[in-house]
Amino acid sequence: MIASLNRLVDLVEDDLTEELDVVSVAASLGTTEYHLRRLFSSLAGMPLSEYVRRRRMTVAAAEVVSGSGDLLGIAVRHGYGSTEAFGRAFRSVHGIGPGQARRDGGPLRTQPRLRFRLTVEGADPMDVRIVTRPAFRLAGHAARVPLVHHGVNPAIAQHVGSLPPQEHLRLKALGDTEPRGLLAVSTDLDPDRREGTELTYLHGVAVTDAAEVPDDLDLVPVEAGSWAVFRAAGPYPDTLQAVWAATATEWFPSNPWRLRPGPEVVAVVDRADDFSTATVELWLPVEAG
Structure with a gap:
C-alpha cells in the first residue's frame, strides 16, 4: 500500500494542471478509489484534493514571483479559466493574492512533495x-x-x-x-x-x-x-x-x-x-x- 501511495504522489506531480482520475489510478494500482483516498488522508493528515491544491499553488507561486509571464497565462497553465478563479485558489493557500505575491515576493506557504515511508513499530500488538x-x-x-x-x-x-x-x-x-x-x-x-x-x-x-x-x-x-x-x-x-x-x-x-x-x-x-x-x-x- 505504501508503494501505491507513492505512485499516486508521482502521478499527481506528473501533471498538476489536470484533474486526477483517481478511479483509474486506483484500478491501475490494484486497489479502489475508496481505500486509496481513505489511506491517503489518514497518513498524510489532509485530503488528497487538498494536497493537489496545495502542490498546484506551490508550483504556481514560483512562476508568479519569478515574473515568468502574465497572471492570466499562469492561471490558464494551471487549469484555471480566469485570473479571478486562480486568485481565489492562490489566496486560499498562501493567504495573499498573486498580485501582492508578485509585488512583495511573499509571504508564501510551500507544500513539499510527499513521500510515504513505512516505519516498523509494532511494539504494541493490535x-x-x-x-x-x-x-x-x-x-x-x-x-x-x-x-x-x-x-x-x-x-x-x-x-x-x-x-x-x-x-x-x-x-x-x-x-x-x-x-x-x-x-x-x-x-x-x-x-x-x-x-x-x-x-x-x-x-x-x-x-x-x-x-x-x-x-x-x-x-x-x-x-x-x-x-x-x-x-x-x-x-x-x-x-x-x-x-x-x-x-x-x-x-x-x-x-x-x-x-x-x-x-x-x-x-x-x-x-x-x-x-x-x-x-x-x-x-x-x-x-x-
Missing part, C-alpha cells in the same frame, strides 16, 4: 479479528453532524444527550445481532475525510430482518461482507481515535485487506459511569486486497 456477517440493519436515531478528527464531537454529544434515558434502554432491548450493544455509527462520510464536512451519525443498535423496528426509528441497511474488528480500552474518545489512526499507519499497510464502502461502527463494550474511559470495538467494513 487486538483485531476478521468476521463475516450476513446483511443486517442499523436502527436508531440519526442526525447530520460535522466531522471532528480529535476530541469530543459537540454535535454528536448533543444528539445523544438529547435522548431520554429510557430510550437507550428501549434501543438495547431491540438489538438482536452483532455488533452488540449501543452503537455509534458513522456513514455517508466525505471520501477525503475533510474535517468539518457532514456525515450521518446514528445512535442505535444492530438488528436482523426478523426484528420489528418501530416507525419512529431511522434505519441504515448494511450489506453482507467482512469486517475488521479492533478492540481497545482507555480514555474515551482519545483511545478510539488513536486506534483509528493506527489502522491506517500500521494494520492496513501490513495486512491483505482494504476498506470497502459501508458504515463505520463503534460498539461500547464497557465504560465508566462518566464515560471518561471505555472498552470499545471499532468495526470497519473490509474486503480482501
